[in-house]
Amino acid sequence: METMFRQEMVTMNARQLEIFRAIMRDGSVTAAANSLAISQPAVSKVLHHLENQLGYRLFERIGGRLVPTMEAHLIYEDADRVFRELEVLKNLTRTIGERKIGLLRIGASLPVTYSVLPHALTSFRRDHPTVKIHLHALPKKEIAEQLVIGDIDLAVTLSTIQAPTVRSEILAGVPAMVLMRHDDPLADRERITPADLVGRPLISYGNHADIGPAIEQAFRQHGVERELSIQISSSVGAIPLVSGGLGVALVDGLVKWSSFEGLVARPFSPTVVMDVAISTNAARPKSRFFQPLLNAIRELL
Structure with a gap:
């Protein structure tokens, strides 16, 4: 029976629900009209229409008083809960409209997450x-x-996203750096060249990465071949590898490498640049919080 009344309650519109709840709460049509700041005939009309719609009476007049029927009591608990949920929803939509709250969903590569985003956010x-x-x-x-x-x-991300509906904007260029332990012989150098890395176990991106071909070209310009010891997809993955003595890493300079104990980073020469890019999907509405976050990232970069 409860399921039946739940289904019947769905036939109520929001105004009918509000008036039914007010009559149940206040005990009379007159009191309900006063609390809702509408006329008594308007309340009676809505109630009469609702009872016709449902096919049974919700109130009986006994001894001059309006008495809820069994059906009304069965409906009221759910009706009251639904109405309170509608009020919460109204407040939420009002608050969103006033731009007090909202939601921003961000996708970020790990180097960006570890470096730019905390400060920008x-x-x-x-x-x-x-x-x-x-x-x-x-x-x-x-x-x-x-x-x-x-x-x-x-x-x-570090590099633009290539997709039919995606629009990317390059925010800054980030030079590649050589990451090593503080006690590495190369730590005394001001800059690290491809020749300095010959014979050293090298941790870096594969050729499939956007920056891979540019790094390969830099090595060839110096007459040496790049030989990877460990291939990584994200520069952050190099941290435990370098710390563990598994080699030196050729990675982006976006992350503040000096903040990791025992590690130092030196510029790679010739300069190889990776692009920090922000992207949106042109096929979908742009978040109203996109521009404020973009401004915050630009200030940092």
């Missing part, structure tokens, strides 16, 4: 303290997929 949250942030730290390929299907609002 700190700046962003000063002006938008109630905005919820969903941060997806993923490989670039997965970030691109989520951007295309709409699971994220924007992407911040």
Whole structure:
């Protein structure tokens, strides 16, 4: 029977629900009309229409008083809960309209997550303290997929995302760096060349990475071949490898490598640049929080 009344309650519109609830709560049509600031005939008309719609009476007049029927009592608990949920929804939509709260879904590569985003989000949250942030730290390929299907609002990556509906903007160029332990012989050098890395176990990106061909070309210009000891997809993955003595790493200079105990980074020469890019899906509405976050990232870069 409860299921039946739940189904019948769905036939109520929001106004009928509000008036039915007010009559149950206040005990009379007159009191309900006063609390809702409408006329008594208007309340009676809505109630009469609702009872005709349902096919049974919700109230009986006994001894001059309006008495709820068994059906009304069965419906009221759910009706009251639904109405309170509608009020919460109204408040939420009003708050969103006033731009007090919202949601921003960000996809970011790990180097960006470890470097730029914490500071940019700190700046962003000063002006938008109630905005919820969903941060997806993923490989670039997965970030691109989520951007295309709409699971994220924007992407911040090292290199642009190539997809038919994706629009990317390059924010800054980041030079490649050589990451090593502080006690490595190369730590005394101001710059590291491809010749300095010959014979050393090298940790870096494969040729499939956007930066891979440029690094290969830099080695060839110096007459040496790049031989990878360990291939990584993200520069952050090099941290435990270098710390563990497995080699030196040729990675991006976006991450503040000096913040990791025991590690130092030196510029790679010739300069090889990786691009920090922000991307959105032109086939979907742009988040109204996109521009404030973009401004915060630009200030940092």
